[in-house]
Each structure stands twice: as structure tokens, then as C-alpha cells.
Amino acid sequence: MGIAAAEEAGARDDGRADRRVAAAGGEADAFHTQQREIAVSVITADCVPLLLARRDGGHVAAVHAGWRGLADGIIPRVLAQLEAGDEWVAAIGPTICAACYEVSEVLALDFARRFPGIPAADLLPSHRHLNLRAIADYQLRKAGVTAIDHAGGCTCCARDASGNPVFRSYRRGDRNSQQHAGLYIVG
Numbered sequence: 516m517g518i519a520a521a522e523e524a525g526a527r528d529d530g531r532a533d534r535r536v537a538a539a540g541g542e543a544d545a546f547h548t549q550q551r552e553i554a555v556s557v558i559t560a561d562c563v564p565l566l567l568a569r570r571d572g573g574h575v576a577a578v579h580a581g582w583r584g585l586a587d588g589i590i591p592r593v594l595a596q597l598e599a600g601d602e603w604v605a606a607i608g609p610t611i612c613a614a615c616y617e618v619s620e621v622l623a624l625d626f627a628r629r630f631p632g633i634p635a636a637d638l639l640p641s642h643r644h645l646n647l648r649a650i651a652d653y654q655l656r657k658a659g660v661t662a663i664d665h666a667g668g669c670t671c672c673a674r675d676a677s678g679n680p681v682f683r684s685y686r687r688g689d690r691n692s693q694q695h696a697g698l699y700i701v702g
């Protein structure tokens with residue numbers, strides 16, 4: 516079984532990252548395949564891990580969407596390339612929540628300008644706190660993908676019964692430790 520994984524953008528994204536959509540292994544923000552038993556996966560530590568599957572099971576994709584990718588439209592571009600609409604389903608995995616994700620004033624204003632269609636209470640529920648999950652959800656719905664499963668909680672503040680962090684979070688201080696999200700077409 517081949518595995519194609521995208522690296523966590525926060526670790527390498529210098530603003531000049533080449534955002535590609537790949538149909539094979541390598542370094543990219545999104546992978547897709549129509550081949551059986553080829554896994555597509557992404558590695559994240561706060562950013563949005565998005566998994567997509569056509570309802571007939573014939574095509575799957577994994578997308579890594581950090582704030583840059585969301586702003587740059589990685590999700591709409593992947594959906595356009597896949598010609599995805601309501602015949603697709605999506606799952607958004609553990610993502611840093613708005614309460615834990617404080618951004619600069621400039622970035623908050625930039626997102627408010629880029630996404631006028633998202634209610635302010637969803638996009639920026641409190642001052643300079645950006646909701647990445649809401650942006651991904653909005654972009655999916657805009658493309659006609661409305662079957663969206665929000666899996667997992669916040670990478671930064673989710674705790675288990677013992678009070679220990681459930682996920683790896685770059686914002687919380689984890690380095691070189693992330694979580695994988697992936698899927699493949701069963702043979």
C-alpha cells in the first residue's frame with residue numbers, strides 16, 4: 516500500500532510554498548486517487564485535515580489546509596479539480612479551535628475581507644480569534660459538498676478524562692509530533 520503524505524505547513528511554509536495538487540506521492544497540500552488500496556493522508560498539528568470521498572467509493576482525497584491554504588483557496592481548487600459536488604462526502608478532523616487560535620489584527624481583517632459570506636460570529640467568534648474549521652466548512656458547502664462530518668475536537672485544548680491533551684498541537688508547543696488523517700479505497 517503506497518502512502519502519500521503532505522507535510523505540516525507550519526513547519527515549512529515560508530510564504531513561498533508551492534501549493535500543488537498531486538495525484539502521486541511527494542510533497543503537496545492535497546492528494547487524491549482513484550486507485551484501490553492507495554492511501555492518501557495528511558499530517559497536521561493544528562491546521563485543518565480534510566478527507567473527501569465520492570459516495571460511490573471510487574475516488575478519495577486528503578487535503579491539508581492551514582490558514583495560508585484556506586486563504587489561497589486550496590479547498591476550492593481541489594474540489595474543482597475533482598469536479599466534486601453533492602456526490603461527495605467530507606470529514607474535517609481535529610483542528611485548533613477559535614478560542615485557542617489568536618491571530619494578528621492584520622490577518623483577522625484579511626480573513627474578514629476574504630470571506631464576507633461567513634457570518635462574523637462564525638469566522639471570528641471573538642476578537643482576533645480565527646475559526647479555521649468554519650472556513651473549511653463554508654468552502655465545502657459553497658462547492659455543493661454538504662455532507663460534512665466534523666470529527667475530533669480542538670488539537671490544542673481537547674483533554675482526555677485524565678486531563679492530558681488528546682492531540683498534538685503546534686500552537687501548544689508540540690514540535691515534530693503531529694497526527695495523521697487518511698483514507699483509502701478498499702480493494
Ligand SMILES: [Zn+2]
Nearest residue numbers: 612615669672
Ligand atoms: Zn481549543
